[in-house]
Amino acid sequence: MIDEFNKLLYSNKIITQSIAPSWVNQGINTHILRLDLIHPVISGNKFFKLKYYLDEAEKRDKRTIITFGGAYSNHLLATACACNLMGFKCVGIVRGEKPAIFSSTIKAALEYGMELYFLNRSAYKEKKIPFLIQDHHYIIPEGGYGIPGARGASEILDCVTGIKEYTHIICASGTGTMTAGLTNAINSHQQVISVSVLKENYSLQTEIKSLLTEKGMKNDLKIIHDYHFGGYAKYNPELLDSMKELWTELNLPTDFVYTAKAMYGIKQLIQNDYFKVGDNLLFIHSGGLQGNHSLPVNTLPF
Ligand SMILES: *Cc1c(COP(=O)(O)O)cnc(C)c1O
Numbered sequence: 001m002i003d004e005f006n007k008l009l010y011s012n013k014i015i016t017q018s019i020a021p022s023w024v025n026q027g028i029n030t031h032i033l034r035l036d037l038i039h040p041v042i043s044g045n046k047f048f049k050l051k052y053y054l055d056e057a058e059k060r061d062k063r064t065i066i067t068f069g070g071a072y073s074n075h076l077l078a079t080a081c082a083c084n085l086m087g088f089k090c091v092g093i094v095r096g097e098k099p100a101i102f103s104s105t106i107k108a109a110l111e112y113g114m115e116l117y118f119l120n121r122s123a124y125k126e127k128k129i130p131f132l133i134q135d136h137h138y139i140i141p142e143g144g145y146g147i148p149g150a151r152g153a154s155e156i157l158d159c160v161t162g163i164k165e166y167t168h169i170i171c172a173s174g175t176g177t178m179t180a181g182l183t184n185a186i187n188s189h190q191q192v193i194s195v196s197v198l199k200e201n202y203s204l205q206t207e208i209k210s211l212l213t214e215k216g217m218k219n220d221l222k223i224i225h226d227y228h229f230g231g232y233a234k235y236n237p238e239l240l241d242s243m244k245e246l247w248t249e250l251n252l253p254t255d256f257v258y259t260a261k262a263m264y265g266i267k268q269l270i271q272n273d274y275f276k277v278g279d280n281l282l283f284i285h286s287g288g289l290q291g292n293h294s295l296p297v298n299t300l301p302f
Pocket of ligand 1: 044045074075143172173174175176177178179255258259286287288289
């Protein structure tokens with residue numbers, strides 16, 4: 001199962017690109033790991049976060065996967081697609097009443113055969129499993145948060161040649177699962193910088209900590225809370241302008257929920273002289289571009 005999944009994952013070569021945006025100071029090297037190019041739907045970190053959950057489900061002989069997410073959730077759609085590829089039945093529990101018109105994410109999840117249940121916000125909060133679901137099921141927590149998710153995410157850095165050369169690994173965080181995986185995987189001379197996209201989500205540190213291995217506990221992790229732009233999936237013209245700039249300068253597409261905010265954060269750190277000459281930064285492009293469909297048409301040039 002893991003082998004089969006890895007074959008899907010690594011069949012598209014994962015590339016690391018050198019980038020030199022105009023705002024990077026001289027003497028600082030920046031690379032980007034293009035996980036957004038892995039697969040058109042299960043892009044980015046989701047592939048990595050899902051694999052050990054699916055493996056565990058298979059080992060326990062559970063052929064139905066249940067998971068949770070909002071109407072634009074990258075996790076929900078990635079799970080639908082991964083289950084479709086790996087032959088699992090899949091149920092999605094969606095936050096909020098059933099809308100008159102489905103989001104593009106929900107439509108795509110349906111196309112992958114995901115069975116959907118819409119729960120109002122209070123029922124969703126309790127993560128109630130509708131009684132209609134009788135099958136022996138396996139639950140993947142919302143956002144893939146958990147030890148199997150972090151274990152998969154720790155394999156992200158295996159895709160980078162010369163990983164030891166980097167001084168800083170930079171990513172966006174929602175649940176913090178990817179951040180935990182990366183922190184477990186780095187070496188003692190490296191630092192993970194994680195830009196939280198949720199507003200004032202100060203419990204993130206504890207949530208990440210509970211996914212760290214003994215080695216990970218000793219590693220250097222910096223969490224930044226300053227670039228959420230008002231909260232999850234919130235944005236303003238400044239964020240959109242920074243995305244357009246990355247596109248025109250570098251031909252680099254970002255998503256407004258995660259990667260654009262992390263990039264913006266790095267730009268600020270660079271401008272505040274956080275890094276020193278000779279530092280070697282690796283930015284994880286964790287995908288999520290499908291989420292841009294929730295923006296009004298023509299907001300972005302890509
Ligand atoms: C889900 C997601 C994240 C956040 O990952 P966590 O492990 O929940 O912190 C970051 N970037 C993108 C593009 C995502 O889709």
